[in-house]
Amino acid sequence: MTAPGLVELEQDGPVWILRMQVGENRFNRAWLDQVSSALDLVEASEGPRALVTTGAGKFYSNGLDLDWLAGVPGEAGGFVSDLHGLLGRVLGFPAVTIAAVNGHAFAAGAMLATAHDIVIMRADRGYWCLPEADLGLPLTPAMFAVLRAKLPGRAAQEAILTGWRYGGPDAVAAGLAHQVAAEDDVLPRAIGLAASLAGKDRRTLAEHKRLLYGDAIDICRG
Secondary structure (H helix, E strand, O other), X not given: OOOOOOEEEEEEOOEEEEEEOOOOOOEOHHHHHHXXXXXXXXXXOOOOOEEEEEOEOOEEEOOEOHHHHHHOHHHHHHXXXXXXXXXXXXXXXXXXXXXXXXXXXXXXXXXXXXXXXXXXXXXXXXXXXXXXXXXXXXXXXXXXXXXXXXXXXXXXXXXXXXXXXXXXXXXXXXXXXXXXXXXXXXXXXXXXXXXXXXXXXXXXXXXXXXXXXXXXXXXXXX
């Protein structure tokens, strides 16, 4: 099943694979609408299911499309609010979610990966990074809530305050990612792990995620 344009959604048995496939995969209104529609399809599916997201080439996602935002100042507030909603939706999604981080995950792209249940990064190339302190773009309370809910305290402090770029092995050591894999194995490993976890009861998963992350999800929903 394919959503034409910025993302592609396909099904491999019980695993739904959402591919972000245009350049740096920056977040704008068209991207957000297509991802939201894809998640609607996954959430409405019957039977066992799990979700894997990935990018293409050098990038998982470089975060917000700042050029687009600068051109639509009247839409910025509503868009950022909707992006918060998406982060909260991924955080509480009623299925196991795995980010197959094939390359760079910066800023809101790193936050999107972090909102997943499991993060698998490429071992030899690509960084996870929160560069907001260098860019002069403070985190919003919702973005911080996602990071606080998912990351070890010392790692969150370091990542947020320093903008350190974590390669795959460093990200695992810091607790920002769960596994690393060779370039050609990032997505297959994510799909295999997702398939093994797809049979988890969706209502129980949703309740457990509410217990784990409910405060952050509520903040994201506004």
